Structure formats: C-alpha cells, structure tokens
C-alpha cells in the first residue's frame with residue numbers, strides 16, 4: 404500500500420508540466436509534487452504513474468517515493484490563478500503525490516554521463532512500459548545528489564487507453580532512437596538478462612495492489628478492479644517476455660513526429676487513429 408498523506412498547503416504550480424502538477428506541503432511535513440485526478444489527462448495517467456513507478460523501484464531504478472494524497476479544494480481558495488482554482492476544485496479526494504526532490508536538475512546529456520549499464524536498464528524499462536515520454540526533447544529524468552532519478556510515467560502503458568486492442572499494442576516493437584539515453588550506448592542485452600526474469604507474477608501483483616481501487620473502478624469491459632489488475636499483469640508479463648528482442652536504437656531524428664499520445668501533444672490519439 405502507498406503511504407497515506409493529506410495536502411495542507413498549495414505552494415505553487417509547476418508550469419513546465421503539461422498536466423499542471425503543483426508543489427504542495429502535506430500533513431507529514433513533506434513536500435510533494437501533486438498530480439491531480441481532475442487534470443485533462445485523467446485518472447489513467449495516475450494509474451500509469453503508480454504502476455510504472457512501483458515497477459521501476461522494484462527493479463532497482465530510482466523513482467521518488469509515491470504517496471496517496473488527499474485533497475480538500477479549500478486549500479486553493481487563496482490561489483489567484485483561475486486554472487489552478489478549477490483544477491483543485493475538480494480534484495477533491497484522492498490524488499497522487501511524488502516526493503519533491505529539492506535542488507534537483509533536469510537531466511542534460513552534455514553535463515551528466517550515464518554508464519552503458521544504467522542507460523541499458525532505463526531504456527529496457529521504458530520499452531517494458533511503452534514509454535514514449537523520455538526523449539531527448541523531454542527527458543523526464545532528474546539529477547539529484549549525483550544520481551539519475553526517473554519521473555513522469557503518466558503517458559506510459561499507452562495500451563491501457565484501448566483495452567480491446569491492448570494485446571496487439573503490447574506486441575509492438577519499441578523504437579528507442581529518440582530516447583534521452585540512446586547516445587550512451589545502452590547495454591540492452593545486459594539489462595534484459597538482469598531485469599526480464601525479475602518481472603514475476605509476484606512482483607506485478609505487489610505493484611498492482613498499490614493502485615487505488617477507485618481509479619480502476621467502472622472500467623468498461625471489466626466487472627471489478629481486480630479484473631483490470633489481471634489485464635495489466637497479463638500485458639506486462641507478455642511484454643517482459645517478448646520486448647528484449649524488439650528494441651531498436653537507430654539514429655535519432657529531429658523532424659520525425661513525436662510518438663507521444665495526442666493528449667500530450669495536442670494531436671488526436673494515435674491508438675484511436677489506428678483503430679479507425
């Protein structure tokens with residue numbers, strides 16, 4: 404179970420984040436980046452954060468601690484920004500918090516070297532979760548205390564936006580050419596040998612148990628949250644078994660359209676385009 408906290412003060416919005424996450428203080432005296440259920444990306448991006456953050460941590464990658472975070476929109480009453488007011492009003496109840504890493508820097512490949520082994524682990528993990536949001540344009544990696552930390556997995560598990568086509572989507576190869584760590588010569592064979600056997604049924608069950616039931620309830624085609632968890636477990640088990648041989652690291656391109664989902668880029672959704 405993720406730790407339970409309650410937001411006590413809204414500090415400031417993080418304007419660089421597309422979903423308008425905010426820095427908040429909580430009743431455990433911690434400071435967190437709060438991601439809101441009322442954001443346009445919806446609760447599925449929070450589900451992806453919990454599943455991918457939990458998997459990464461269990462596979463030995465660094466991710467700031469995730470917590471369940473209660474919100475009473477009243478804490479935003481003094482907030483001058485209309486957009487923030489609306490977001491808080493739409494997000495009363497359970498939200499997601501990520502431990503804030505004070506003084507961390509956005510990853511810069513020219514200023515920070517990553518070993519082939521670590522680059523391999525991160526690229527393999529991103530292939531496992533179909534992460535289209537760790538490109539050199541937008542790395543979603545922080546450097547803190549000299550180490551690399553992974554953030555922002557809300558756009559991963561792209562197949563969970565369309566369960567009827569999920570099996571076909573899970574079987575797709577992963578193109579890591581634009582990955583932020585592609586230029587460090589990622590040791591993919593080493594990472595696959597180390598990480599793939601660790602994605603067991605037990606590890607997935609532990610991770611999926613951390614997703615709050617209320618974010619899995621009423622999913623079309625499923626009669627209960629545990630049925631949705633079983634679908635995630637099946638997809639990730641298949642992906643862990645098959646993805647290692649399906650990761651391409653080609654020459655990065657500057658002009659190729661982003662593979663990120665439409666709600667991230669303002670385009671329509673690539674999965675729904677494919678289904679048309």
Ligand SMILES: Nc1ncnc2c1ncn2[C@@H]1O[C@H](COP(=O)(O)OP(=O)(O)OP(=O)(O)O)[C@@H](O)[C@H]1O
Pocket residue numbers: 417419420421422423424436467501502503504505507509541543545554555557667
């Ligand atoms: N735990 C953290 N500690 C410190 N800074 C953070 C943390 N999480 C996020 N940030 C900062 O806030 C920014 C936005 O966060 P994040 O990328 O998670 O939001 P998002 O809305 O999903 O963004 P995107 O536009 O990339 O989809 C990050 O780029 C980073 O600068």
Ligand SMILES: [Mg+2]
Pocket residue numbers: 420421543555
């Ligand atoms: Mg981001």
